[in-house]
Amino acid sequence: MKTAALGSALVSLACLFSITAFAAPPTSQDAAKITPDMIQTASDIPAKWKQPQGNFDYVKRDVMIPMRDGVKLHTVIMMPKHAHDLPMLLERTPYNASGMASGNSPHMADAVWSGDKDWADGSTILVWQDIRGKYKSEGKYIMTRPPMGPLNPTRTDDTTDAWDTIDWLVKNIKASNGNVGMIGSSYDGWTVAMALLHPHPALKAAAPESPMIDGWMGDDWYHYGALRQVNLDYFSGQMSKAGEGESIPRENYDDYTNYLDAGSAGAYAEANGFKQLPWWKRFAAHPAYDAFWQLQALDTLLVAHPSSVPTMWLQGLWDQEDIYGAVHAWEALKKAGHGANNHLVMGPWWHSQINRDGWNMGPLKWPGNTTAQFRRNVMIPWFNHYLRGTPLPTPLPEAMIYNPVEQHWDSFSNWKPASEQQLTPLFLQADMGLGFEQPKGGSDSYVSDPAKPVPYLPRPIPQKNERWRTWLVQDQRFVESRPDVLSYSTAVLTTTVKLEGAPIADLFARTTGTDGDFVVKLIDVYPGSDPTDPAMGGYELPVSLDIFRGRYRHSFAEPAPIPANQVQEYKFRLPTVNYAFKPGHRIMVQIQSSLFPLYDRNPQTWVPNILFAKPADYRKATVTIEHGDNGRSAVLLPVAATR
Template sequence: MKKAALASAIVSLLCLASANAFATPRAGQDAAKVTPDMIQTGSDIPAKWNLPEGNFDYVRREVMIPMRDGVKLHTVIMIPKGAHGLPMLLERTPYDASGMMPGKSPKMADAVWSGDKDWADGSTILVAQDIRGKYGSEGKYIMTRPPMGPLNPTKTDDTTDAWDTIDWLVKNIKESNGNVGMIGSSYDGWTVAMALLHPHPALKVAAPESPMIDGWMGDDWYHYGALRQVNLDYFTGQMTKQGSGETVPRDNYDDYTNFLQAGSAGDYAVAHGFGQLPWWKRFAAHPAYDAFWQLQALDRLLVAHPSNVPTMWLQGLWDQEDIYGAVHAWEALDKAGHGANNHLVMGPWWHSQINRDGWNMGPLKWPGNTTAQFRQQVMIPWFQHYLRGMPLATPLPQAMIYNPVEQRWDSFTDWKPASEQSLTPLYLQGDFGLGFEAPSGGGDNYVSDPAKPVPYLARPIPQENDRWRTWLVQDQRFVETRPDVLSYTTPVLTKTVTVQGAPIADLFARTTGTDGDFVVKLIDVYPGTVPSDPTMGGYELPVSMDIFRGRYRKSFAEPAPIPANEVQEYKFRLPTVNYAFKPGHRIMVQIQSTLFPLYDRNPQTYVPNILFAKPADYRKATITIEHGADGKSAVLLPVAGNAAL
């Protein structure tokens, strides 16, 4: 057959097949019949979907609990099936109670967020509540709503809301034994601390984890007056919507570039619409530690209104967000004579890591899951002792602090508040040495240029940054060779130097400017080679560091210009440690004037409010660190035992 004829035949067959597809059924063939059950005229989405829960091992309830002023707060309650006489664990949060306890699994341990999994073993009723004005709760949201008083003229605060919530729970949850514990981290830790100012009689035990205690002195917003400007995203995330708000959009991948191009932190905020936020307006009007901040400092309020509730003040040794609150609250209470029912716990963790896995802290690896071990072996048994009368195998010590070098928990019956510690000066020496002997004289200088600030992490530093959680343990070799960073180092240690407590930076410095910041880092320098972990060879591990804004050297409430070219003393506390510098290692102290973009740049020219410094205010300054007749700069160490190099 020729090609043309073959093609014609194929076309004819295809046409015949197509015609047969639409042909009337022949005799004997049944036509397809449409019955009424095939037709849906409404929506295929039911008005309400009810998940069958017959095989669930818990009952999930959502209720609106009324407060004394009539406002109702959205509350999620998870009750083990068949529960009778169980205690309740309450967490009050601005982070979505429903999201913390979604209840989308038959097993209670799989139906709650990671922080509650170990609690969801059938022994405890779990309760999560949205605070006022957030997510499902009624009322007005106010950032860390101040206690009733000069800053809060209403008749309610998070103390009364906790009281009213607990009162409702013990009266309405028939499966409970009437005992309540409170727990929560960060903002949720702040709500626990607020509940302790006037606790309900049914509140039997509490654990504020990494709580926001003083936002100006050293928690989320400022550190000794230096603004933590990367936390501005938290403002929009919390206050642009009742639910989860948006982060600030970025022009560049690298936040170092974004904040540098913006100018001042105030310029950055205004450019991104912060003028619409009442909190920003209050915040920006009070850059110094005035009554606005002092009246919200919970460590002071806890001492003024001490409770008898057994309380575990818990935080991480490298908490990148709230490293100040727990230890200062505990110290204030202990110093005021309330140490019997208050305990300090510090683990080898980043912020809120206690609620997640704890196998490591950045490059530091632990011999087990430290967080799970602590929850299961210490925290939960301690709570159940007060909530259910369960016996304790070992009483909780006054302080329980992890030793990251020896990789063990150390217990202390006489842990001293920082103000009562004995301190040993580790002096800056000539030729960038460091030692316990007083220096003979001299000084070292560097030029701090606000146009080229020292980064807190190796660039680029994106907005979504996996290194944020562990920036406090990042290898500091990436800045050691910068001309605006001074590094002082001891000889190789021949014996262990153990530091237990809060180091104090004590700098004597001159500047050509009229303002300036000082960053001090206490660092463990590893040997050049580490056979057990080659990646740690020469690692410069920060053990404790912080920043201090120079205008507050005499008073946090009343800033003053720095007299140019005159030696001034800058003395400030570094975060608490329990650390052993081992033989073969060296101790290093680094000093610099910027830690960017984590902290806003000091213009180094005195202006009334650094938040709104103008471009012309930002000027280079030469800083001289003295270690001689004009001042013996040092880091004062709480050394355990005798120290020698």
């Protein structure tokens, strides 16, 4: 023990000696070598850093633009150096205006995000603005703030904010020619549509891209009453803080399991703190299409307050988030007699893909970069015509819609709204057949079990999921063999069947439950083998699909229980197409009662608010689809030609 203690003491002494030697003060000889420039007592971070920009080809400004009520909105302005007499392009966003021009490059085209690179060629002043209450803007953030009126008793909304912003820009940006265009996708497309309700005189052209127009009928929040519950992450990310918030934490990698274990969507939301969100309280209290939703429907408002601003309504044919908005806004305006200054464009794209590369849509490959070609050959020349007076190389047609089978753009001088279409029934037939002839009778049944809902993608389905963008073109063979999915198919086609418009699902069905959902998919079944692209052999490509909540079969505003075991008609519109089913292919229609976890589960028993269904409310139901004397179920097709 004494030896050990002695050893320990020697080690301690050695350490002390070492520390003392290290910490010894400098000698007078060392101190003589210290010069004043070596001594720094202030912070090495300057009070204000200024990046030299002598070689930059643009000037960027951050300004706070005052609104009529005194609230100031953060705005980023990027001007080409030596700009003179240039138009301005404005985007209003809840997604961080600074982030849209965050690149630290001396070249304007390299400093902006992908959606603006083609604009950053020195010919346009680019402007991005944080909407009220988001990021660096003052004021209160309200999700898709309703227009002034019954739901908004203040004297400001996103219409007045756009007006005040444009007014400030034309008065204070001396390098501009006084003309402004607006552009933006998704929520940013919604801000463009809001600006059109009472546009500033300087607003000369607008392009809402995949805009949120009606969140209940078919854009982000619901589709015909079925909740798109994966957007609960958007709620927490958007409203838990002024900047970017967090998504809901996940217990499991697979969201199919997460949402199934949670029970109802409302239980899942409130277990994760949503009672703190004022938007959630309003949202959850209005599951039906009542005044809360009706008074915010922008297609109706745009007709009530039509503008003369030339407007290009853009949408993807396979837009997984806002497939409803642009086409319905355009149709409403055309039907009301305002078609002259409104144009419809539908590309072969997913949501907001117009702002990125467009070489393909999932497995579908195009002969070029469709988005870049469209921006450079159509969109920018169209804007330039109205913003700087340059001639249009080709007048923009009433509707310009990509033909994904023949792989080219089709122009239409008279594209008909869905309500004016001539429709041809494609009837469900016996033995899982499908044909244009009248069915001879019969029915088919399946058991829909809420405990085993049909997934919208092959599992696992993680929350951060690259397949989300292209799920609408997912090969449907992964569910075809499920007993709760009915698949009806034509014989192999010998002629081309060309569709132009919106198919209509028209089902006659009975269920043992008192509520239920109906998913209808119109599918192109490829030939069994393809030597040029083997992966596409037998591919079941969804062309158009949607979901309908049965309680709304008579009224979207006043839901009612489904009478058990009684045939009811469920008729609803599917997304618009410009598609050709070719010889050698088959047309398929699939029917099922869930699309999970994208949409919340229907308990299949009547409850006042499905958001808060209890575990005991979820029950199996036998669903029977009629195709005979009790009802001739069909998909009504906008057949333009057969050849």
